Amino acid sequence: MDTRETTVGIIGVGNIGMGMAKNLLKAGFPLVACDVRQEPLRTLQDLGARIASSPREVAQASGTVLAVVLDYAQIQAVVEGPHGVKEGVREGDTFIICSTIAPQQVQEVGQALAPLGVAVLDAPVSGGREGAEAGTLSIMVGGEESTFQRCRRILEAVGEHIYYAGPLGSGEKIKAINQLLVGVHLVATAEAVVLGKKGGLDPQLVYEVINQSLGYSRVFAMKAPRMIAHDFQPRGILRIFLKDLGIVASMAEEAGSPVFLTHLSRQIFATACTLGLGEADDSAVVQVLERLAGMEAG
Secondary structure, three states, rough: OOOOOOEEEEOOOOOHHHHHHHHHHHOOEEEEEEEOOHOOOOHHHHHHHHHHHHHHHHHHHHOOEEEOOOOOOHHHHHOOOOOHHHOOOOOOOEEEEEEOOOOHHHHHHHHHHHOOOEEEOOOOOOOHHHHHHHHHEEEEEEOHHHHHHHHHHHHHHHHEEEEEEEEOOOOHHHHHHHHHHHHHHHHHHHHHHHHHHHHOEEEEEEEEHHHHOOOOOOHHHHHHHHHHHOOOOOOOOOOHHHHHHHHHHHHHHHOOOHHHHHHHHHHHHHHHHOOOHHHHHHOOOOOOOHOOOOOOOO
């Protein structure tokens, strides 16, 4: 019999949240979902999920709530806004932040919910829409270890590689390091694609050679074909990645750690946004390099 304690709530069923929600249902968890858009909710309802009209309603129906929204402003609205999670939680509940936000922002959410007896985990994910759909996400978790262990089955339903990182905010710190590398690799991939084209080489040949050589990276393997084909239908939104690089820069400044390549990559992503590419896939950053190289768009 389904109970509130065994029910999982999910707020945000976009590129990542939809795949996570489907895998929770596949794993047998009773699910309550909420999103500002109705179409994905209808899809989940057809699969057996209950639909909530607000974050408060999700919290009222679920012992564990996952937030899979874009940024800290949306997390704040979910938690403390009108009809927010704070109005529906009970003592002993758990709130899991799967969004990529700054470590100190996660800690602020923890402080806001602690007086209500609600435990908070930060559990940002990596793997993109494909990983979310396949249930193969990497998940980096911060918070009390006992809370992590209690929620492990839920996390294992949506991810393949689950890592406990330490106190609240630790998951976001590791995610920031991951985003540092992804950002630099994206820009390096864009430079390689443009240099190959300007050098008169067959882009597909360059792709095949690099994939069998030391210059290979998973980012190159995934994103170079999209850059070559100019397929910028969004899977990872460019402006959101710029936000992530801002988190990396702030974390590095606080730690006193140099991140020269992060700053350069961030500037290139910012330029892409000023060119109107903010809603495109993050692989569209190649268009900045193409313009600088005097290549025609298309």
